[in-house]
Amino acid sequence: MKNCFACGNVQDAGNFCAKCGGTLTEVSATNDGGAPTPSQPTGQFGQPVQPGQPAPNFQQQGPNYQQPPFGQQGQPFGQQQFQQHDQGQQYQQQQYQQQYQQYQQAGPAQPNVHVERVKDQSKMFFNFFTTYLKQPSSIFGTGERQFTNGLISIIAYALLIGLSLFIFVSTAFGGFIDTGAVFFNVFGGSAIFIIAIFAVIVLSLFIVAKGFGPDTSWKEIISLLGTLSIPSIILSILSMLLFIVKSYDFGYWMFLISLLLVISAIPLYIITRLLTMRSKSLDSFYAYLVYIVIFSVLFYVLITVVWNNTAGKFIGGYW
Known part of the structure; x- marks a missing residue:
């Protein structure tokens, strides 16, 4: 003591x-x-x-x-501790008052820049979608101004095709396979394959336009292709809804028509309009045939590569 x-x-x-x-x-x-x-x-x-x-x-x-x-x-230690405690409380109150004053001066919280950009782009794409749904051919002559919206249309169509195929597989064969295990294979593989087809189409149109037709940039071609694919986007949405309600016959035809429009009808319409408006020395008919040959060769190479790395590898290993 x-x-x-x-x-x-x-x-x-x-x-x-x-x-x-x-x-x-x-x-x-x-x-x-x-x-x-x-x-x-x-x-x-x-x-x-x-x-x-x-x-x-x-x-x-x-x-x-x-x-x-x-x-x-x-x-003394006791009095010193009490004063330190009081000083700490005073410091916290001062900090709180400073933060409150800064908050009052700053006003309401500023919105996120990236979120605002996404909102603006969504509004622009909606206006673009509704405008060119009514008059798709009015896209000719606009150049590269609709490049971003055209690219969004192409990506959206590829994702819708992949989602439609996955819904078809899950509703038609869900009792026989694990749909969760094949989601990325069906959805991701289909979307990537559709984007690869678009790449082949763009490359074919670009080669013909540079060599025999008008001097068209690849951004303008994507703008044209994405804009004219708007009807195909609607058909893919309808096919997906029909697959959900298990109406496979109508859903299959909607799905097939949308693919035929993208692969054949829309690119041929684009090259025809471009060659008719601004054709070079080669006759537009022969330039049209040149496009068909180039696209057929590139599409055959794509199908061969995809087959050898997917179904062909499985069948070859099985046999």
Whole structure:
């Protein structure tokens, strides 16, 4: 036990009093009467107090009084902790007030830039879709201005075709196969294959346009192809809905017609219009035939590559 000569406080541990900050002294063993006998008192800086000299009282603050050399700024530990706690609360309140003032000055939260861009692009595509659904042929002569919307149309059509095939497989053969396991193969494989067909069409149209017809850029060709594919997008949506209700006959015909439009009718219409408007030295009929030959060769190469890496590999390994 330790005793404070300044205020009489008794505590178990520590070198200074928790109440007044005075110096503590060890309490010796009990005397004959059983009362604890304190050891020799010490002064302000740990020096022993001479007999007859009163112990320093730290509660008395005269003009020459100095606080004991412990704690920051010469303050006892207990008072110092309370002041630090108050200072921490004041600092938190100041921070909160500063943040609140900044929030009031900033006004309402600013919208996300990327989200706003997506919203604007969605509105533009919707207007593009409805406008050219009514008059698809008005896309000729606009150049590359509808390149982004045309590219979105091509990607949307590819995704719809993949989703339609997956719905057909899941509804027609769901009891025989694990549809979750074949989702990426059917959906992803079909979408990638459709995008590859579009790439073949664009390349074929670009070669004929550069060599025999008008000087048309590949961005303009994508703009034309994507815009004229809007009816095919609607047919693919209808086929998907018919597959959902298990009307496979009508859904199959809608699906097949949309593919025939994209693969044959739309590209032939594009090359015909381009060669008719701005044909070079070669007659437009022969340039038209050149496109058919180039597309047939490239499409055959694509089918061969896809077959050898998918069904052909499976059948060859089986046999």
